[in-house]
Amino acid sequence: MTNQRSRMPLLLAMALAHLLVTGARAEIAVFPSAIDLNGPESTVQVVVLRKGKDGRGADVTRAARFRIEGTAAPIARIDSTGLASPVSEGTATIVVGEGGEEARVPVRVSGVVKPVPVSFAGQVIPALSKAGCSSGGCHGKAEGQNGFKLSVFGFDPAADHRAIVAEGRGRRISHGDPRASLLLLKATAAVAHGGGRKIREDSWPYRLLVRWIAEGARTDSAEPFETARLVVDPPGLRVVPGEKRQLRVEAVMPDGSRRCVTSEAEFESNAPNIAGADSRGLMMAGSLPGEAAILARHMGAVAVCRVTLPGKESGFPRPPERNFIDTLTWNRLEELGIRPAGEADDAAFMRRAWLDTAGTLPSAREARAFLADKDPAKRARLADRILASPEYADYQAMLWADLLRVDRDALKAQGAVAMWRWLRSAFAANMPYDRFAREVVSARGSVAGDSPAGFLRVLDKPEVVARSVSQLFLGVRIECAQCHHHPSEKWGQDDYAALAGCFTGLGRKVMPDGSEALLSEAAKDINHPRTGKPVKARPPGGPPLEGDPLLRREEFAAWMTAPANPFFAKAAVNRVWARYFGRGLVDPVDDLRTTNPSANDELLEALARRFRESGHDLKALAKLVMMSRVYQSAPGAGGANFEGAAHRLLPAEVLLDAVCQATGVPEDFNGLPAGTRAIRLWDNRMPSYFLQVFGRPVRATVCSCERGDAPSISQALHLMNAPEINAKLRSAGGTAARLAKTGLSPDELADEIYLACLSRFPTEEERRAVAGLVGEGATARREGLEDALWAILNTREFICNH
Numbered sequence: 101m102t103n104q105r106s107r108m109p110l111l112l113a114m115a116l117a118h119l120l121v122t123g124a125r126a127e128i129a130v131f132p133s134a135i136d137l138n139g140p141e142s143t144v145q146v147v148v149l150r151k152g153k154d155g156r157g158a159d160v161t162r163a164a165r166f167r168i169e170g171t172a173a174p175i176a177r178i179d180s181t182g183l184a185s186p187v188s189e190g191t192a193t194i195v196v197g198e199g200g201e202e203a204r205v206p207v208r209v210s211g212v213v214k215p216v217p218v219s220f221a222g223q224v225i226p227a228l229s230k231a232g233c234s235s236g237g238c239h240g241k242a243e244g245q246n247g248f249k250l251s252v253f254g255f256d257p258a259a260d261h262r263a264i265v266a267e268g269r270g271r272r273i274s275h276g277d278p279r280a281s282l283l284l285l286k287a288t289a290a291v292a293h294g295g296g297r298k299i300r301e302d303s304w305p306y307r308l309l310v311r312w313i314a315e316g317a318r319t320d321s322a323e324p325f326e327t328a329r330l331v332v333d334p335p336g337l338r339v340v341p342g343e344k345r346q347l348r349v350e351a352v353m354p355d356g357s358r359r360c361v362t363s364e365a366e367f368e369s370n371a372p373n374i375a376g377a378d379s380r381g382l383m384m385a386g387s388l389p390g391e392a393a394i395l396a397r398h399m400g401a402v403a404v405c406r407v408t409l410p411g412k413e414s415g416f417p418r419p420p421e422r423n424f425i426d427t428l429t430w431n432r433l434e435e436l437g438i439r440p441a442g443e444a445d446d447a448a449f450m451r452r453a454w455l456d457t458a459g460t461l462p463s464a465r466e467a468r469a470f471l472a473d474k475d476p477a478k479r480a481r482l483a484d485r486i487l488a489s490p491e492y493a494d495y496q497a498m499l500w501a502d503l504l505r506v507d508r509d510a511l512k513a514q515g516a517v518a519m520w521r522w523l524r525s526a527f528a529a530n531m532p533y534d535r536f537a538r539e540v541v542s543a544r545g546s547v548a549g550d551s552p553a554g555f556l557r558v559l560d561k562p563e564v565v566a567r568s569v570s571q572l573f574l575g576v577r578i579e580c581a582q583c584h585h586h587p588s589e590k591w592g593q594d595d596y597a598a599l600a601g602c603f604t605g606l607g608r609k610v611m612p613d614g615s616e617a618l619l620s621e622a623a624k625d626i627n628h629p630r631t632g633k634p635v636k637a638r639p640p641g642g643p644p645l646e647g648d649p650l651l652r653r654e655e656f657a658a659w660m661t662a663p664a665n666p667f668f669a670k671a672a673v674n675r676v677w678a679r680y681f682g683r684g685l686v687d688p689v690d691d692l693r694t695t696n697p698s699a700n701d702e703l704l705e706a707l708a709r710r711f712r713e714s715g716h717d718l719k720a721l722a723k724l725v726m727m728s729r730v731y732q733s734a735p736g737a738g739g740a741n742f743e744g745a746a747h748r749l750l751p752a753e754v755l756l757d758a759v760c761q762a763t764g765v766p767e768d769f770n771g772l773p774a775g776t777r778a779i780r781l782w783d784n785r786m787p788s789y790f791l792q793v794f795g796r797p798v799r800a801t802v803c804s805c806e807r808g809d810a811p812s813i814s815q816a817l818h819l820m821n822a823p824e825i826n827a828k829l830r831s832a833g834g835t836a837a838r839l840a841k842t843g844l845s846p847d848e849l850a851d852e853i854y855l856a857c858l859s860r861f862p863t864e865e866e867r868r869a870v871a872g873l874v875g876e877g878a879t880a881r882r883e884g885l886e887d888a889l890w891a892i893l894n895t896r897e898f899i900c901n902h
Contacts, residue, residue: 127150127151127199127201128148128149128150128151128160128164128196128198128199128201128202128203129148129149129150129151129157129203130146130147130148130149130196130203130205131146131147131148131149131333131348132144132146132205132348132360133205134205134206134207134208135176135184135194135205135206135207135208136207136208136210137176137184137185137186137207137208137209137210138209138210138211138359139186139211139212139215139216140186140211140212140215140307140308140311141185141223141304141305141307141308141311142185142186142211142359142360143183143184143185143304143360143362143363143364144183144184144360144362145182145183145184145346145348145349145360145362145363145381146161146166146178146182146183146184146194146196146205147159147161147182147333147346147348148160148161148164148182148196148198148203150198150199150201156338158343159343159344159345159346160198160199161181161182161346162180162181162182163198163199164182164196164197164198165196165197165198166178166182166194166195166196166197167194167195167197168192168193168194168195168207169192169193169194169195169204170191170192170193171190171191171192173187173188174187174192175187175188175189175190175191175192175207175209176192176194176207176209178194181346181380181382182346183362183363183380184207185304186209186212187209187212188209188212189209189210189211189212189213190208190209191206191207191208191209192206192207193205193206193207194206194207215311217315217318218308218311218312218315219320220257220261220312220318220319220320221254221257221319221320222320222399223308223312224308224309224312225254225257225260225399226254226361226364226398226399227299227305227308227309227364228250228254228260229253229254229366230305230363230364230365230366230379231287231298231299231305232295232298233250233287233295233298234250234251234252234253234254234260235252235253236252238295240252240253245294245295246294247268248263248267248268248272249263250263250264253400253587255400255592255593256630257319257320258319261319264283264317265317268282273313273317274313275313275314275316275317278309278310278311278313278314279310281309281313283309283313284299284306284309284310284313287299287306287309288300288301288306304363328352328353328354328401329351329352329401329403330349330350330351330352330361330365330396330397330398330401330402330403331349331350331351331352331358331403332347332348332349332394332396332403332404332405333347333348333349333350334347334405335403335404335405335406336405336406336407336408337375337383337405337406337407337408338408338410339375339383339385339407339408339409340385340409341385341386341387341409342384342385342386342387343384343385344382344383344384344385345382345383346380346381346382346383347362347367347377347381347382347383347394347396347405348360348362348381349361349362349365349381349396349398349403351398351399351401361398362380362381363380364398365381365396365397365398366379366396366397366398367379367381367394367395367396367397368394368395368397369392369393369394369395370392370393370395370695370696371390371391371392371393372386372392373386373388374386374388374389374390374391374392374407374409375392375394375407375409376392376394377394381396383405383407385407385409386409387409388409389409389410389411389412389436389437389438390408390409390436390438390740390741391406391407391408391409391436391697391699391741392406392407392409393405393406393407393695393696393697394406394407395695397587400590400592401590402589402590402694402695403694404694404695404697406697408435408436409436410435410436410437411436411437411438411439412437416430416433416434416437416439417439417440418430418434419440419443419729420729421729422727422728422729423724423727423728424706424710425703425706425707425724425725425728425730425731426728426729426730428700428702428703428706429700429703429728429730429741429742431702432699432700432702432703432741433741433743436741438739438741438743439743440730440733440743440744441733441734441736441743441744441745442733442734443729443732443733443734444732444733444734444735444745445734445860446470446471446478446479447467447471447858447859447860447861448734448735448745448860448902449479449482449732450462450466450467450470450471450482450859451467451858451859451860451901452731452745452901452902453479453482453483453486453726454486454859455750455754455901456679456680456726456901457483457486457487457492457495457722457726458486458489458491458492458494458495459491459494459495459498459751459753459754459757459779460489460491460495460754460757460761460777460779461757461758461761461762461856461857461859462859463761463856464852464855464856467855467856467859467860468855470482471860471861479726479727479732480723480727483722483723483726483727484723487719487722487723490528491779492527492528493524493525493527493528494524494777494779494780495754495779496523496527496718497520497523497524497526497527498753498779498780498781499679500523500527501519501520501523501782501784501799502797502799502804502806502807503572503802503804504519504523504540504552504554504555504572504802505555505558505559505799505800505801505802506519506520506523506554506555506782506784506799507558507784507785507798507799507800508782508783508784508785509785510557510558511547511554511557511558513783514548514615515547515548515554515557515615515616516554516782516783516784517782517783518547518548518549518550518551518554519547519550519551519552519553519554519555520782521550521782522550522551522552523552525550527718530717530718530719532715532716532717533672533711533716533717533718534661534668534715534716535716537573537657537660537661537668538654538657538658538660538661539551539552540552540555540573541569541573541653541656541657541660542653542654542657543555543556543618544617544618544619544620545617545618546611546615546616546617547615547616547617547618548611548613548615548616553617553618556606556618557608557616557618562600562601562602562603562604562606562626563582563596563600563626565600565603565606566578566596566599566600566602566603567579567582567596567599567600568801568802569603569660570599570640571690571802571803572690572802573660573667573668573671573672574640574660574665574667574668574671574692575667575670575671575674575686575689575690575691575692576591576640576667576692576693577690577691577693578591578595578596578599578640579596582596582629589693589694589695591640593628593629593630594628594635595640596629597626597627597628597629597635598626598635598636598637598638598639598644599637599638599639599640600626601623601624601625601626601635601636601637601638601645602623602637602638602639602645602652602653602655602656603623603652603653603656604623604624604625604626604637604652605620605621605622605623605624605649605650605652605653606618606619606620606621606653607619607620607621620650620651620653621650622649622650623637623649623650623652623653624649625637637652639656639659639660640667641666641667642659643659645659661716663712667692669708669709669711669712669716670686670692670704670705670708671690671692672708672711672716673704673707673708673711673721674686674689674692674698674704675689675690675804676718676721676722676725677707677725678804680722680725680726680731681731681742681745681746682746682748683740683746684698685698685699685700685703685704685707686698686699686704687699687740688803688805689804690802690803690804699740699741699742700741700742707721707724710724730742731745733745735747735902745902746902747896747900747901747902748809748900748901748902749794749795749809749810749811749899749900750899750900750901751794751795751807751809752778752790752791752792752793752794752795752796752807752808753777753778753779753781753791753796754778754779755794755899756778756788756790756791756794757777757778757779758857758898759825759828759893760777760778760828761856762835762853762856762857762889762892762893762898763828763829763831763834763835763836763889763893764828764831764833764834764835764836764838765827765828765831765833765834767788769781769786769788770786770787772786778791784796784797784798784799789818789822789824790818790822790824793812793814793815793818794808794815795807795808795809795810796808811899815899816894819893819894819899820894825890825893826890829886829889829890829893830886835853835856835885835889836882836885836886836889837882839852839853839881839885840878840881840882840885841878846867846870846871846874847867847870847871849870849874849881849885850862850866850867850870850871850888853870853885853888853889853892854866854892857889857892857893857898858892858897858898869888870884870888873885873887873888874888
């Protein structure tokens with residue numbers, strides 16, 4: 101592939117000359133300002149914009165007219181979509197006309213008469229990937245398709261070359277008549293093909309493949325030209341519903357030269373209902389306000405165009421700002437034209453804060469006192485009280501036991517309870533999060549001792565440790581790169597092997613008492629899974645680890661928690677944010693990457709910065725979030741931009757504790773003291789149909805997605821009909837029986853059960869409903885209260901946080 105730098109002065113001079121001719125009157129702008137076509141199959145995407153009265157540029161590419169001037173015969177052609185391709189060598193001018201205006205763009209065509217041989221890895225592989233041949237649903241899947249297997253996303257060019265040229269008795273290639281090659285006949289559907297037509301006979305991929313076969317269907321004699329990075333133009337767009345805009349994609353080579361790869365790139369949107377893109381890179385806006393990220397992928401490199409589609413809201417009612425979270429959120433909502441929700445009342449805030457932070461319902465007495473308190477600072481005092489409660493440490497230990505895979509079957513009872521104790525003490529003491537992460541990653545010693553060693557004991561291979569730590573503490577999902585280049589990120593197999601090498605020095609020893617202990621051994625580098633060559637240990641995007649092989653995990657932990665680390669603080673604050681809002685600023689919560697942008701970049705950066713400045717103080721971060729007006733928004737439908745509070749199903753353990761607290765009857769867990777709450781269970785295998793049906797995780801992965809959070813018919817039926825629930829409602833020592841014996845009036849009884857279950861007073865309609873259920877006499881009062889409690893337990897308001 102010829103270096104393009106030598107041609108740039110000539111093209112620049114031609115562009116300037118034409119600018120002088122056309123002047124500055126033109127209302128249309130053409131991109132690029134000069135076109136360079138190098139090679140028979142090269143293409144350049146032309147984009148024509150017309151400046152509107154509002155200053156925005158409307159895409160008129162498909163309405164424009166193109167003609168070639170300056171040569172007797174056209175040296176290039178431009179189709180109706182603005183894609184330029186070569187015809188013959190030479191220089192000329194492309195005249196672009198639209199709406200009575202014209203613009204001129206110089207064009208140069210070279211490398212057609214004596215083209216550079218086709219690069220298999222650099223050109224054939226991208227063409228097959230673009231056609232979908234190497235996708236996971238076609239020949240790229242593990243078993244291939246109909247006897248023909250390609251590496252997924254073309255990550256292994258050598259294997260792909262063998263599959264095309266040598267396997268199948270060589271029948272896929274016809275050197276004597278390239279167009280008769282089975283590879284092309286199948287791709288064009290000239291013969292029966294299960295995948296249908298993937299390539300047209302009049303397209304550049306077809307011409308490229310024909311030329312490659314005619315040249316001998318060779319593999320590359322040297323490494324193909326590597327793409328240093330990919331650039332999407334424009335990198336960001338603000339659009340209106342239904343708008344279309346052609347994207348341009350350029351590959352930037354290591355020497356700085358650029359090549360248009362729009363027609364070769366693959367496009368994918370993370371929110372097609374907001375904005376999508378077709379196979380040619382034409383962005384199409386939908387009608388739902390928000391932001392979409394359109395991914396462009398080419399030869400392992402990725403880039404993103406972020407498309408903002410504002411709502412139609414006129415004016416923006418800016419709520420009060422209590423800290424920088426509010427400022428940055430309101431800025432974002434105003435940009436998107438999305439109206440924020442009103443403010444939650446005291447009852448909604450109190451219940452929400454207790455459940456999100458400590459996984460516990462406030463008692464009726466606590467709710468009554470808080471609602472009666474007239475102190476303007478009472479919400480801040482409540483946050484402090486919750487964070488200082490023993491339930492806070494219990495709940496955080498439960499959530500992190502899920503993530504750190506504290507599984508009784510894997511660790512045995514002694515190891516599981518020891519790790520739970522370490523977790524609870526860490527959160528009770530508010531251990532700085534960076535220290536917490538370092539201790540987990542560099543743990544050693546007995547698994548039966550109060551330490552995080554059990555986490556590394558469960559993860560039995562360096563590769564499993566590496567990808568688990570990366571996902572958990574860095575928000576980097578690198579597992580895809582084990583077998584092929586990550587389809588949406590920069591990580592390849594060398595990055596995967598390098599990260600795994602950071603955890604090879606992990607030894608195990610059986611102690612005299614039968615328990616296991618973790619030891620540090622001299623770490624070794626891991627071989628590349630495809631080339632078999634050793635890969636120097638290094639963290640994702642970090643430097644090689646050159647220190648003592650016995651302390652490689654400590655060296656990794658120091659890099660991970662360093663202030664300059666680009667992942668650690670963001671991953672931590674995103675995880676905390678998700679616990680308070682039901683979804684992270686980046687969603688999924690542990691998938692931070694350029695191609696999965698956050699809902700609010702400025703806010704994520706600001707939170708990460710504050711978290712570092714606080715010394716990685718988790719309680720300070722939690723209070724900061726709770727005190728924001730954003731968190732204190734009124735219950736509603738929620739939204740991807742946090743314009744309101746969403747309804748979220750309570751975690752299984754939290755809901756079971758809430759049922760027990762509301763009914764006044766604790767759960768009986770086998771072998772544990774009476775009154776033990778579900779959020780204090782260290783044993784994730786404790787038999788409980790309730791916990792099972794409401795989504796308790798088995799702790800088989802480090803992904804928070806393992807915990808079920810979707811409602812189901814089984815859950816509804818269990819709450820309505822389960823004998824265990826009915827027994828709690830009818831218990832002689834339960835809430836209904838206790839209240840029935842009091843002299844409280846029906847209205848006072850309604851107050852008590854609503855405060856106990858929902859942390860609020862009932863409405864007048866709800867009071868009348870309770871009064872209608874509660875009859876005269878102790879038995880009638882008790883049965884009526886049982887029915888009222890049953891009805892409340894089965895409401896969305898009770899089983900959800902909001």
